[in-house]
Amino acid sequence: MSKPEKKVISLRPEAPRVEPDRPCWGVYEHWVTNEKGRGLRPGVYWHGFKRTSADDDEEDETARPITDEWIATPVTVAARTTNTDDGSEGRFLRLVTENGVKEWIIPMEVFGGSGEEARRALFGMGVIIALKKRSQFMEYLLEQRPAEVFATTCRPGWHESGAFVLPGRTIGSDKVRYQSSVKGQNLFSLRGDLDGWKTEVAAKCVGNPVLTLAIGCALAGPLLSLVGVLGGGVHLVGDSSSGKSLAQLIGSSVWGDPGIFAASWDMTKGGLEIEASSRNDTMLPLDEIKRADPKRVQEMAYSLANGQGKGTMTRDREARGKLSWRLLALSSGERSLSEHAAISGNAAHAGAELRMVDVNAGTRTHRAFDELHGLEGADFHRLLTVAVGSHHGHIGPVFVEQLIASNDTPGLLADFAGIRAQFIEDNAQAGRVADRFAVIALAGEMAIAYGLLPWAPGSALADCQLLYGEWLSRVGSGNAEDRQILAGIHDFIDKHGSSRFSDVNDQTPDTKVFNRAGYWESAGTNRLYLFNKSSLIEAAHGYGLARIIKALEGAKALTKFDADRARRTKNYRIPGGGQSRLYVIDPTTLDNEGAGA
Incomplete structure (x- = not known):
């Protein structure tokens, strides 16, 4: 008796058939079968012919054996790119990895060398390249000429196209991408959801002007260029463990993970320029001014407000592009800017103090807080610290979405003028500080109107007026x-x-x-x-x-x-x-x- 025939059950669905116009490249994100019925796993392929004799050149190609060389996991060159910062070109890659689809922009300049750094970066993102096909993979990338063209920028924030660019996301356009110039952490990460942030974070900030100021400061970044307000910052002054750092964590949670988004004064002026540029049109939190160099701290405050870094040159004496930014800084410390500068014997410069204006975050009802919502101070602090770790990175981008959707520049300017008129000043210098509090108040009131903040209309304005009034009473009128x-x-x-x-x-x-x-x-x-x-x-x-x-x-x-x-x-x-x-x-x-x- 003959044995029953075994049935082979394939768990793979029927793969579509491809008939490449050999010799050519092919990229498949799913299994396919070639013209001979052979299954090809996902990846980049070179479809060619096998050599069978010395006179292959004279042989009819249709009769020659075919070959399909697997080069790498699926990497599609989806578009050409032009960087609007410096005019450099690149290629926009779509990567299909085991952890999902990713995007990456490869600068064309890498093809001037071995391409090792580019391949190393691709491996880090989950792409697998056949080790003996590395040069062939680079040849594949170089030969692609997609018709689509994207604009790129190495700086987050507003782009000349009117889009708002963030790493991994562009708001207002599908033709603009963020191009990372260095490998590092994503400052603008997401966790939890917006509703959770509104309930567990924003609602607890009600009645606390220092905390509402921190949120308004973070949201005001995208408004600065739209209403014509210069950058600068506010400096939360109070004793250690008063709650200043919590305010900075809350402000940071508007755009990303507070533990990553927040920065420190403990850096060089060049480092500060990099941190500011990487948060353009958002906010730069700077913790503990005592860590800053007292000899340079006022210069750094000027630089932050002026929004432009120092020009440098390469070893070939070619000028490097200056870093630039426009944002509000949210600083903190036990000493004011002028008090810290005085440690080194430097006189305080009024201009620096105006660019980083002091806010009382130490002698309020509960140190930095005015309302604990029925909790003890330590419990209130702990509750909010946990909450911003669980929910962050949502309200900032959604705020920009609403801003772009409204598309009402005249109305925005009118709203700002109305709020600005409620901040009284008697000289141009106080006027600059009033501008800053007014744009922070405007951001808060807009977010309330958009339904993004669970606060009563007018409350963001009232809190900013209170803090501005406190500042004005401390410094007095005049120049x-x-x-x-x-x-x-x-x-x-x-x-x-x-x-x-x-x-x-x-x-x-x-x-x-x-x-x-x-x-x-x-x-x-x-x-x-x-x-x-x-x-x-x-x-x-x-x-x-x-x-x-x-x-x-x-x-x-x-x-x-x-x-x-x-x-x-x-x-x-x-x-x-x-x-x-x-x-x-x-x-x-x-x-x-x-x-x-």
């Missing part, structure tokens, strides 16, 4: 440079009034005074301080004499002049003989004018 100059002279008198000044009417030389700054004379119950030129410039370190005189005159602090008023000095006969022209200053006016500086 910031004037306040710094007057405060510097006032502090100089407090520090050196008894050691570097003596009575101008005591004709006995005071041998105890070294490194003399001037003299004093009585005016009723007060003293007037008579500064020589060098000590006045020393007291207002960082400012020229003409600027110092302007500030003193504005405060009516120069009280005596000779007939030649242009000098702003009075001629005195000084102890020990001789005469000297001195600047006569009433310190009580400095106390009033400089108290808020």
Whole structure:
């Protein structure tokens, strides 16, 4: 008796038949069968003919044996790319890996070498290339000429096409892609969902101006260029463990994983430029200003606000492109920017302080918080820390989607003007700070209107007005440079009034005074301080004499002049003989004018 015939059951569905126009390349994302019925697994193939004799060239190709060489897992060259940052070209690749479909842009410049770095990157993304076919794989990529053309950029944020570009996602266009210039972590990652973030994070921020400010600061990044507000930042000031870092984590969760998205002041100026550029049109969280170099921190604040890095050159003396960005920074520290800069002996620059404006995040009702929603401080902090780790990266992109969908620039400008009018200022410098709080408030109110924040309409504006008002009451009105100059002279008198000044009417030389700054004379119950030129410039370190005189005159602090008023000095006969022209200053006016500086 013959044995029953075995049935072979194939678990693979019937594969479609292909008849390649040999010799040629082929790419298949699923199993196929060739013209001879042979199954071909997914991948890149070279479809050719086998050589059978020395006279193959004369043989009829239709009669020659065929060959299908597997080169790699499926990699399709889907489009040509042109980088709008520098004009360089590349190829847009679609990769089918065991972990799903991925995209990658390969710069054309890699074909000028062995291509090893490119292949290494592809292996890292899950592509498998036959080891003996590596050069053939590069040849395959180079020979592809797709008709589709994409624009690329190495910088996230708004693109010249009007799209908003993020790593792995472009909002508002399917013809623009983000092209990573370096290998690194994806700052704009997603986890959880938007509803979870709204319930577990945003709802708990209600009643906490510092926390609502952090969210508004993160959402305001995409609005800056649209409403014409310059970059800069806010600096949360408070003691250690007051809740400042939590505010930064919450702000970071708007765009990505807080543990990855947040950065630190502990970096060089060049590093800061890279971090800022990689978060363009979003937000840069900077934790603990005490980690920054006190000698460079003010320069770094200027750089962040100005939005452009320092130009450099290659070894071949070719200029590298400058990094650029526009964003708001959310900084934190136990000291203000000026206090940290003073550690190195540098005078505080009013411009730097205005670009990184201080916000009280330490002496509120519960340190950085105003409302704990029925919880203890530690529990509130812990609850929100866990929540931002579970839900993040959603609201920022959705906010941009809504912004692009509305497509109403005139309406946006009108809304900003309406909110800006509610931030009162009496000089251009305070106006710049008011602009920043206004655009943060606008972002919050827009997100409320879009249904993305579970807050009452008007609450984001009210919180920003509160914090702006607190700042304004601390610094006082008037010009910031004037306040710094007057405060510097006032502090100089407090520090050196008894050691570097003596009575101008005591004709006995005071041998105890070294490194003399001037003299004093009585005016009723007060003293007037008579500064020589060098000590006045020393007291207002960082400012020229003409600027110092302007500030003193504005405060009516120069009280005596000779007939030649242009000098702003009075001629005195000084102890020990001789005469000297001195600047006569009433310190009580400095106390009033400089108290808020």
